[in-house]
Amino acid sequence: MALKHAQEYRDADIARQLAARIRARSCRPVRLMEVCGTHTVSIFRSGLRSLLPETVTLISGPGCPVCVTDQADIDAFVALARQPGVIAATFGDLMRVPGTESSLQRERAAGRDVRIVYSAFDSLKLARENPDRQVVFFGVGFETTAPTVAATVMAAAEAGLENFSVWSAHKTVPAALEALMGMPEVAIDAFLLPGHVSVIIGTEAYRSFFRRHRVPCVVAGFEPADLLAAIAVIIDQVESGTPALANAYPRAVAADGNPKARAVMSRVFAPVDAPWRGLGIIGGSGLDLAPEFARFDARRRFTLDLPVAVEPKGCACGQILTGARRPPDCPLFGSRCTPMDPVGPCMVSSEGTCAAYYRYARGGGHD
Amino acid sequence: MTLETILLDHGAGGKLAHRLTTEVMLPILGNPILDGLHDGAVFDLPAGRVAFSTDTYTVTPLFFPGGSIGDLAVNGTVNDVAMCGARPIFLSLALVIEEGLAVADLERILNDVAAAARRAQVAVVTGDTKVVPRGAADKIFINTAGVGVVAEGVNIGGHRARPGDKVLLSGTIADHGMTIMTQRADLGLALEMQSDSAPLNRMVQRMLAAAEGIHVLRDPTRGGLGTALCEIALQSRVAIRIDESAVPIQPAVAGACELLGFDPLYVANEGKLIAAVAPEDEAAVLAAMRADEHGRAACTIGEVTTGPPGQVTLTTAIGGERIVDMLAGEQLPRIC
Numbered sequence: 109m110a111l112k113h114a115q116e117y118r119d120a121d122i123a124r125q126l127a128a129r130i131r132a133r134s135c136r137p138v139r140l141m142e143v144c145g146t147h148t149v150s151i152f153r154s155g156l157r158s159l160l161p162e163t164v165t166l167i168s169g170p171g172c173p174v175c176v177t178d179q180a181d182i183d184a185f186v187a188l189a190r191q192p193g194v195i196a197a198t199f200g201d202l203m204r205v206p207g208t209e210s211s212l213q214r215e216r217a218a219g220r221d222v223r224i225v226y227s228a229f230d231s232l233k234l235a236r237e238n239p240d241r242q243v244v245f246f247g248v249g250f251e252t253t254a255p256t257v258a259a260t261v262m263a264a265a266e267a268g269l270e271n272f273s274v275w276s277a278h279k280t281v282p283a284a285l286e287a288l289m290g291m292p293e294v295a296i297d298a299f300l301l302p303g304h305v306s307v308i309i310g311t312e313a314y315r316s317f318f319r320r321h322r323v324p325c326v327v328a329g330f331e332p333a334d335l336l337a338a339i340a341v342i343i344d345q346v347e348s349g350t351p352a353l354a355n356a357y358p359r360a361v362a363a364d365g366n367p368k369a370r371a372v373m374s375r376v377f378a379p380v381d382a383p384w385r386g387l388g389i390i391g392g393s394g395l396d397l398a399p400e401f402a403r404f405d406a407r408r409r410f411t412l413d414l415p416v417a418v419e420p421k422g423c424a425c426g427q428i429l430t431g432a433r434r435p436p437d438c439p440l441f442g443s444r445c446t447p448m449d450p451v452g453p454c455m456v457s458s459e460g461t462c463a464a465y466y467r468y469a470r471g472g473g474h475d
Numbered sequence: 476m477t478l479e480t481i482l483l484d485h486g487a488g489g490k491l492a493h494r495l496t497t498e499v500m501l502p503i504l505g506n507p508i509l510d511g512l513h514d515g516a517v518f519d520l521p522a523g524r525v526a527f528s529t530d531t532y533t534v535t536p537l538f539f540p541g542g543s544i545g546d547l548a549v550n551g552t553v554n555d556v557a558m559c560g561a562r563p564i565f566l567s568l569a570l571v572i573e574e575g576l577a578v579a580d581l582e583r584i585l586n587d588v589a590a591a592a593r594r595a596q597v598a599v600v601t602g603d604t605k606v607v608p609r610g611a612a613d614k615i616f617i618n619t620a621g622v623g624v625v626a627e628g629v630n631i632g633g634h635r636a637r638p639g640d641k642v643l644l645s646g647t648i649a650d651h652g653m654t655i656m657t658q659r660a661d662l663g664l665a666l667e668m669q670s671d672s673a674p675l676n677r678m679v680q681r682m683l684a685a686a687e688g689i690h691v692l693r694d695p696t697r698g699g700l701g702t703a704l705c706e707i708a709l710q711s712r713v714a715i716r717i718d719e720s721a722v723p724i725q726p727a728v729a730g731a732c733e734l735l736g737f738d739p740l741y742v743a744n745e746g747k748l749i750a751a752v753a754p755e756d757e758a759a760v761l762a763a764m765r766a767d768e769h770g771r772a773a774c775t776i777g778e779v780t781t782g783p784p785g786q787v788t789l790t791t792a793i794g795g796e797r798i799v800d801m802l803a804g805e806q807l808p809r810i811c
Contacts, residue, residue, distance in 0.1 A: 120792050332792075
């Protein structure tokens with residue numbers, strides 16, 4: 109049973125022992141970035157920060173797919189939802205993200221056909237059920253989501269569906285790590301690497317990154333004890349001066365990941381330079397539809413009249429995504445920008461750093 | 476001609492409306508007061524202060540494991556009245572029906588209303604039916620209002636929690652919300668979970684009979700346990716600390732929450748209550764709750780403290796601390 113497994117790893121005693129070990133071992137200050145949004149939420153929800161010594165600073169990274177989606181892509185989603193005859197299919201947490209003029213939630217309230225789906229395959233079902241409508245799936249996410257979307261596109265090709273397309277804004281994680289290390293204002297001593305993404309790409313996908321930068325890189329799972337175990341490995345590496353690429357989530361992650369999923373992904377998608385909110389354009393970090401599947405590319409199928417994308421004034425999401433600033437440092441945080449009335453995407457997504465701070469650590473909790 | 480589908484004419488007050496009332500509704504819901512078909516119900520109430528509450532129900536799907544919009548509409552209002560410390564007695568029932576609803580579905584819903592009313596020992600004594608054009612409502616919306624009587628000496632209110640009070644919870648959280656969510660998402664997990672929709676008035680009467688030190692009662696419906704605790708902390712100007720590992724949750728519900736990225740503290744319940752109780756009455760009230768079929772898993776989850784007014788904190792299973800905030804907007808399933 110999956111859950112019994114989960115409970116075992118949540119076991120309070122193991123977690124307390126790991127935290128005690130970290131407190132006993134850690135002497136040098138470490139700035140440690142958790143790259144993945146699900147890690148961020150797990151860290152906050154479990155109150156894990158309150159168990160760590162002051163030497164360990166956790167920085168939340170750019171691993172929330174909604175948060176790093178470029179404003180121009182959000183504007184395109186809104187424009188697509190407004191196209192006559194279109195059914196816009198989206199994951200739930202994109203609904204509230206404010207674009208330059210509107211959000212999908214507002215478009216739905218205005219009568220556009222915006223449907224929340226739980227998987228890309230749901231949007232294929234919509235296309236089959238509505239042959240006289242165009243169904244556009246908004247493809248956002250990392251290597252975790254991309255293989256399913258790729259499989260969906262292959263299924264659409266096999267079925268010869270003419271009314272289905274994908275607006276791909278998928279992104280890949282290793283490219284973002286590289287970009288972060290190249291930013292002068294970003295000072296990171298070690299990385300907690302994302303568990304789900306690594307299930308697909310494998311630990312070896314980070315090898316060349318690690319060789320170039322020689323900072324501790326440890327793949328972590330999502331239970332509090334998983335995270336503490338990975339942090340303990342990092343602290344050991346830091347204290348002994350022996351950085352390494354390590355896997356602290358071996359029950360799910362293999363060195364070569366999931367070759368089948370990677371094969372599907374690389375058949376359907378081709379790398380492309382992509383804009384990230386906060387990080388700018390990163391070479392080869394996006395996934396565009398490969399020529400063989402270009403007919404399912406919403407970017408080619410629709411001609412959109414897009415506004416000049418303007419990121420919200422005063423919003424520090426960009427710097428927060430790189431760990432250069434903390435949410436409470438943003439002048440909008442908690443006043444002008446709240447989960448009910450978000451200004452930037454980091455406050456919208458449940459996995460966004462600002463939302464996690466707002467929900468779990470406002471007015472307390474050291475970090 | 477037998478009735479098969481609800482038409483706009485059924486709400487127009489003419490012959491069809493009369494047939495709907497007399498042939499469909501009264502056979503299911505009838506009682507001496509309702510059968511009179513007056514413009515309103517006339518009745519006596521026992522002595523005491525009167526509690527009065529109303530709520531409107533809309534849910535997709537209409538029928539789900541563990542209940543339907545029919546029993547929700549009764550239990551929800553019965554519970555709101557009960558949370559005032561009152562014994563609910565009478566309900567009103569108003570239906571807004573989208574034309575095209577199958578009469579068989581309406582009958583099924585009304586049967587659930589009748590069964591829930593019997594179970595809660597309340598009577599539906601007045602009602603109304605409107606039919607709106609297709610698209611103007613989603614199949615059926617139901618409003619119920621309820622009146623009840625508060626016994627002498629009972630004084631329950633969201634502002635009455637005091638430092639030192641124990642916080643009790645009547646059972647597992649998030650069952651209703653996750654059942655509905657997984658039904659909508661068609662995730663195939665539904666077999667393992669069902670809504671907790673239930674009337675809590677009998678349990679409340681048992682609790683009130685067991686001890687005088689019950690200060691607050693609240694049913695954590697929309698917004699979940701977390702939001703309800705925040706409301707109590709704000710209204711009473713106290714802090715509340717709860718212990719995560721003490722909060723019961725069904726394994727299947729916890730799994731569904733993890734899958735969709737939901738925090739169970741903010742997921743709706745429809746058959747649970749929280750109580751703030753003077754520490755000396757904790758054992759007696761817990762025993763009264765556990766003696767009731769809807770409170771078998773009742774437990775203490777935390778206490779009221781002198782911390783910053785309005786603040787709710789949670790001690791996590793691994794011994795960490797964090798804030799519990801009110802839910803902001805509906806939880807949306809995440810991308811992973």
